[in-house]
Amino acid sequence: ANLLRGDMQCWYAEDYPTLPANATLIDVRGEQEYAQWHIPGARNIPLGDLRARLGEVAAAAELGPIRLYCMVGFRSYLAYRTLRQHGLTNVATLSGGARTFTSFHRTELATGRPGVPFVAHAEEDLAVEDLVP
Secondary structure (H helix, E strand, C coil): CCCCCCCCCCCHHHHHHHCCCEEEEEEECCHHHHHHCCCCCCCCCCCHHCHHHHHHHHHHHCCCCCECCCCCCCHHHHHHHHHHCCCCCCEEEEHHHHHHHHHHCHHHHHHCCCCCCCCCCHHHHHHHHHHHC
16 A cells, blocks of 8 residues: 555665665664675664664765665665655665565575575475376
């Protein structure tokens, strides 16, 4: 409903390679999550620290768009609402978060092994194999 009403702007995993050079990518997950894996080029500002670091984000917003993400999209949505309520307009949140991003870009986070593609249809293929005599 937020998207349909225009209350929220999203960016998508397939947009990552074409993000503007002046975009600031902000990971709002915790420090440990960020240390384990993050999108290349992202800076970590945990959601709980965001209000205290609004000046830092506002300065980055003067240089270009702000692109947020978390693991599945909830925390980055909350960050999005916070930034919008503080007057930042060129802000978007990653649709589906890092889970969707890593599935689209096939990273170790999605598969557990580097270079192994995430295959959403694997269960369906296995089910078909069970039906074949």
